Amino acid sequence: MSNDALYKEALLEHFKHPRNHRKEPFEPGYLTARGRNPRCGDDVEVGLMVQDGRVAASGFRGRGCSICMASTSMLVEAMAGSEIGDLRALHRQVIGWGADASTLPDALEALDAVRSSPSRKKCALLGWNALGEILEQSQN
Numbered sequence: 001m002s003n004d005a006l007y008k009e010a011l012l013e014h015f016k017h018p019r020n021h022r023k024e025p026f027e028p029g030y031l032t033a034r035g036r037n038p039r040c041g042d043d044v045e046v047g048l049m050v051q052d053g054r055v056a057a058s059g060f061r062g063r064g065c066s067i068c069m070a071s072t073s074m075l076v077e078a079m080a081g082s083e084i085g086d087l088r089a090l091h092r093q094v095i096g097w098g099a100d101a102s103t104l105p106d107a108l109e110a111l112d113a114v115r116s117s118p119s120r121k122k123c124a125l126l127g128w129n130a131l132g133e134i135l136e137q138s139q140n
Contacts, residue, residue: 010110014070019077020059033133035126042068046130055082067120071111072127078107088135094128
């Protein structure tokens, strides 16, 4: 099986079985931000709770295309237990991948399946952009 086929399979797995997908609003104490793309209808809210400089809990809610939902599921899984400094570095790396051909960490390699499609990259980065807003808020 080719890497592209494996990547698509991993994305489909996250879409069908998203990690920490919620239906209810986030409780007080969560830092949250939304990513929306009115052109395609993607709308996700990412939330995380920080304790002692680490992500103590995280999740997302909303709806979107398979790429948006899978990528946001991968985001939530990747940030579990992370130190905020490490999460900032991961965010920069993923956003950089969206802007150029830099590589992704192993846990996020499946996103390479959308590398050649600028519109799909936008879908893949929606949740990550919301994370960027959260990280910006948490600096203030």
